[in-house]
Amino acid sequence: MCVEATPPPSSRLTRRGVLAGAAALAGTMAAATATGPATAATGPATAFTVDTRRPGGSLLIRGGTLLDPATGAVVEDAAVLIVDGTVRAVGRQGSVTVPRGVEVLEAHGSWILPGLIDAHIHLSTAAEARDAVRKGVTGARSGSTSFYQDIAVRELARHSPALAPRLTAAGVFVTPDLGDTVLADPGLTPLARLKDGVRSAEALRRVVEVNLARGADVIKTRVNERAGLPEQDPLAQVYSHEQLSEIVAAARRRGKGVLCHSYSEQGCHDAVTAGIRSLEHGAFVGERTLHEMRRRGTYLTPTLTAIAGLAASPDPVLAERGRTYLPVLKRAVLAAYELGVPLAAGTDSSGGTVRPIGQEVELMRAAGLPALDAIRTATTAAARLLGVERTAGRLARGFAGDAILVDGDPLADVSVLKRPVRVVRAGIAL
Structure with missing residues (x-):
């Protein structure tokens, strides 16, 4: 027995439909705002704006031991600079130029790995x-x-x-x-x-x-x-x-x-x-x-x-x-x-x-x-x-600003990965 010959939903239609719906919603709200205050029956009109900027934070992870899984290289007293959710620079402390006002996550005593x-x-x-x-x-x-x-x-x-x-x-x-x-x-x-x-x-x-x-x-x-x-x-x-x-x-x-x-x-x-x-x-x-x-x-x-x-x-x-x-x-x-x-x-x-x-x-x-x-x-x-x-998969320039800090050397004991002491997601320290 075959499936009846009705086409599945079109991916093109689905995505365009979402965009069209969003545009219609934005237009409706804009029109409501333009007509002046809402009546008591409808409640106050509230503009809804989607922030289309790339989400992500800026953060300096410093002082820990960095492991690069790609090469196996280990860098002590490391610094990882994340700007707007993306790794901007990686190296030893002192070799990384840090913009003013960037939040700092101290990693002394910890190992730093990619998320x-x-x-x-x-x-x-x-x-x-x-x-x-x-x-x-x-x-x-x-x-x-x-x-x-x-x-x-x-x-x-x-x-x-x-x-x-x-x-x-x-x-x-x-x-x-x-x-x-x-x-x-x-x-x-x-x-x-x-x-x-x-x-x-x-x-x-x-x-x-x-x-x-x-x-x-x-x-x-x-x-x-x-x-x-x-x-x-x-x-x-x-x-x-x-x-x-x-x-x-x-x-x-x-x-x-x-x-x-x-x-x-x-x-x-x-x-x-x-x-x-x-x-x-x-x-x-x-x-x-x-x-x-x-x-x-x-x-x-x-x-x-x-x-x-x-x-x-x-x-x-x-x-x-x-x-x-x-x-x-x-x-x-x-x-x-x-x-x-x-x-x-x-x-x-x-x-x-x-x-x-x-x-x-x-x-x-x-x-x-x-x-x-x-x-x-x-x-x-x-x-x-x-x-x-x-x-x-790495912490290198241009990569996602995702990292974990663990309390111990994962090359000696991988079980430390089960218990990260801090997690960084897109430059945001959790």
């Missing part, structure tokens, strides 16, 4: 977004939300950077059973009548197209069932190679990549050869697939933190699953690293609980990565996956 990136997180509320920032996540990639909340969080971050990380949004999950997510957009509602769910080429394209029309930056899909639900079998495959290829092709037509929830070796192999950008979880990924990933430059985002969390579950099925999967996944991470498969850190946080991204770095280290390379999975490597390697 961390969580490459797989589900942010559905403003509280979760704010919590993520306070735990050191200044950049992130969404693992999908049910009703396009991640797209709103992305816009929140652009206008109020202290309240949310810079976010790459995935929109809604391309999955066989959308459930209530068919109510996320009118363009999805025809899918509710499909007896077999979102499986046909037309239905798969429809979800991708609606996502892109809503402004999604990437597409999220799955090849296996979920590990976090005891009634599901994470090794059961839900989409074929052909179906995954349809999703990838629909995304690529608009220049977007695909991240894919996966567990079984066959599922991982089908997803990678279908052309996904990154493999999520991937506990049982095998050597043949890892070689293919290295050849294609496909990333592995193992979400070790989420699998470790299963082991602590009160549900005996989930606890056993976590205890079984975690050592297997750690071995897969080390095999991927040794083969040269790019790795990115992601916590898979959801449901109101934001796990510290530093815990994922700690588990990468426990899997066998050297400390610096473990740190890179949440900085430079994650930035490359998100396509922001020229603006995030």
